[in-house]
Amino acid sequence: MQNIEQLKNSALELVQNSTDVKQLDEVRVKFLGKNGEITSILKTLGKLAPEERKTVAQTTNEAKNAVFAAIEAKKAELELAALEEKLATEKLDITLPETPYNLGKRHPVSFVIEELETIFAKLGFSVASANEIENEHFNFTALNIPAEHPARQDHDTFYFNDFEEFNGEKQRKLLRTQTSNTQIHAMQAKGAPLRIIAPGRVYRCDSDLTHTPQFHQIEGIALDKDITFSHLKGVLQVFLSQYFERDVKLRFRPSYFPFTEPGTEVDIECVFCEGKGCRVCKKTGFIEVLGAGMVHENVLAAGGIDSKEFQGFAFGVGVERLAMLKYGINDLRMFFDSQTEFMKHFGKNL
Numbered sequence: 129m130q131n132i133e134q135l136k137n138s139a140l141e142l143v144q145n146s147t148d149v150k151q152l153d154e155v156r157v158k159f160l161g162k163n164g165e166i167t168s169i170l171k172t173l174g175k176l177a178p179e180e181r182k183t184v185a186q187t188t189n190e191a192k193n194a195v196f197a198a199i200e201a202k203k204a205e206l207e208l209a210a211l212e213e214k215l216a217t218e219k220l221d222i223t224l225p226e227t228p229y230n231l232g233k234r235h236p237v238s239f240v241i242e243e244l245e246t247i248f249a250k251l252g253f254s255v256a257s258a259n260e261i262e263n264e265h266f267n268f269t270a271l272n273i274p275a276e277h278p279a280r281q282d283h284d285t286f287y288f289n290d291f292e293e294f295n296g297e298k299q300r301k302l303l304r305t306q307t308s309n310t311q312i313h314a315m316q317a318k319g320a321p322l323r324i325i326a327p328g329r330v331y332r333c334d335s336d337l338t339h340t341p342q343f344h345q346i347e348g349i350a351l352d353k354d355i356t357f358s359h360l361k362g363v364l365q366v367f368l369s370q371y372f373e374r375d376v377k378l379r380f381r382p383s384y385f386p387f388t389e390p391g392t393e394v395d396i397e398c399v400f401c402e403g404k405g406c407r408v409c410k411k412t413g414f415i416e417v418l419g420a421g422m423v424h425e426n427v428l429a430a431g432g433i434d435s436k437e438f439q440g441f442a443f444g445v446g447v448e449r450l451a452m453l454k455y456g457i458n459d460l461r462m463f464f465d466s467q468t469e470f471m472k473h474f475g476k477n478l
């Protein structure tokens with residue numbers, strides 16, 4: 129008990145003699161830190177006889193509180209003194225110009241996605257998402273892409289060495305090559321009727337002037353009892369006209385995607401020459417913007433949807449491509465170069 133009293137007094141003395149906050153903190157650690165001299169006594173209470181334990185605990189806690197309060201008071205005193213000294217000596221020139229401050233901007237990929245989400249919200253689509261790390265089933269098999277399909281080759285797809293168990297089979301893991309995996313996940317999670325878009329990152333083993341290993345797509349899928357190709361045309365017409373802020377002329381070309389039947393590639397009239405023919409559209413007057421089609425019945429089945437009751441359409445569009453066309457960005461790689469000049473010019477104010 130006498131020891132505790134002595135310990136307390138020497139702590140209080142050191143507190144009083146501290147001349148700055150750092151010194152004060154050293155005193156705190158010495159006595160009240162995790163292995164501090166007062167803290168350590170509290171840790172040994174268990175070894176004492178019960179009647180002794182009570183009084184020792186009480187005295188130690190009182191000592192602890194007294195030292196703690198003294199430290200707090202001294203700290204306030206030292207801080208006030210430091211502030212007063214600063215105010216007495218420091219001279220502020222409030223007529224100096226401000227230091228320039230670089231406020232960040234929103235990246236074109238981000239605000240184009242937001243723009244499209246707003247357009248599709250008005251058409252009754254909600255926003256969904258799914259994993260970027262996928263397995264072969266969701267990226268390929270469920271989308272009616274057979275094992276021998278060229279997109280499954282190593283030179284197109286980033287594969288992991290790991291497999292995961294799915295549907296009783298070992299499925300190889302990969303970075304998704306398209307947002308179309310969200311079609312299956314959304315059907316399984318929400319069933320039909322369904323109306324979602326799903327923006328996100330996709331990955332392909334590809335890198336040159338017009339390809340980057342990572343880019344963004346927006347997937348869309350709509351299922352209901354009587355959805356036809358006309359609905360697809362109508363939705364794309366509204367979406368692209370609203371996005372490009374003009375009445376864009378669309379051209380549908382028959383195309384093949386294993387997960388659609390029929391499938392189509394959709395072009396817009398060239399935004400640079402208004403269809404007259406220029407370098408960008410290679411004198412054709414049209415530019416390809418997206419892939420779409422009616423959802424294949426095998427895909428509906430993989431999503432657990434009865435294709436006799438529900439049908440629908442799906443589409444996939446490249447976000448960077450849309451941004452390049454609307455804002456006149458001519459090099460895809462600039463999106464991911466982290467150049468502040470690019471952001472200064474094409475970024476949007478927050």
Ligand code: PHE
Nearest residue numbers: 306308385419420442443444
């Ligand atoms: N997933 C296709 C692609 O990446 C685009 C697409 C989506 C086509 C949906 C048709 C339907 O090219």
